[in-house]
Amino acid sequence: MSQNSELEISVGDLIPSPTTQYQAQTILGNGVYGVVIQCRNVTTDETVALKMIKSMENIDCAKEEEVTLQTMKALHSDRFNIVRFIESFTYKGHYCLVFEHLDMDLQKFKQISPGQHLQLKQIRPILQQLATSLEFLNSAGIIHADLKPDNIMLVDHVRKPLKVKVIDFGLAFDDPEEQIGDLLQPLWYR
Structure with missing residues (x-):
């Protein structure tokens, strides 16, 4: 599954967060700053999209995105056709943002x-x-x-x-x- 030498994720890998573990299933997309991985929340069995930032250089941008997402979440953005943000955490030095899985x-x-x-x-x-x-x-x-x-x-x-x-x-x-x-x-x- 790995598509970046800095970021080694394989199908079945467990990615722990403070609230649960996510099991990597497949890569949904690969961009300049990050990779989006379809994962299964091991606790709830919910399928999610985990956006993992590839480089430490881009963590500040990811944290700014999270501030925007948290602001919108507090205003119930999921009621207005905005993706539902679930949580963020760091995994092996890579900042991760977790969202609802979309089609x-x-x-x-x-x-x-x-x-x-x-x-x-x-x-x-x-x-x-x-x-x-x-x-x-x-x-x-x-x-x-x-x-x-x-x-x-x-x-x-x-x-x-x-x-x-x-x-x-x-x-x-x-x-x-x-x-x-x-x-x-x-x-x-x-």
Whole structure:
């Protein structure tokens, strides 16, 4: 399962947190800063997504993301189509953030759709949920700064078709004045 020399995780590995242990099942995604691993909470048998930061250099960014996630959680963000944050901890020097497990991102869903595009009857409920998320973020004073199809996840495309949640608050911020001149969004989505 290892996809980074600094980060060795294998299927079946137990990753302990202060509250439970997570058993690694498969890699869901691998980005510049971290890897997302599908895990099973050994105590509750719940499937979760564990985002493990690859490098010590990026721990400060991960902790800033956690502050944003904790702020939103206190405001019941899971009621507004925002991914549910569960906990954070450090494992072998890697900072970990644990989230509810979601099905697939909007980009992948589009690829499996007939004709590889979404129909209007699919777009409407998705946009309505995104508007709910954005209204919540605005009321909380948070700017996502990286909203793209890869960061919009379907909860369960079979049992809850078109139910979506926003993920990845690694670039989120709450004071636009502090960000003047910073590159905030990947160039592809400008």
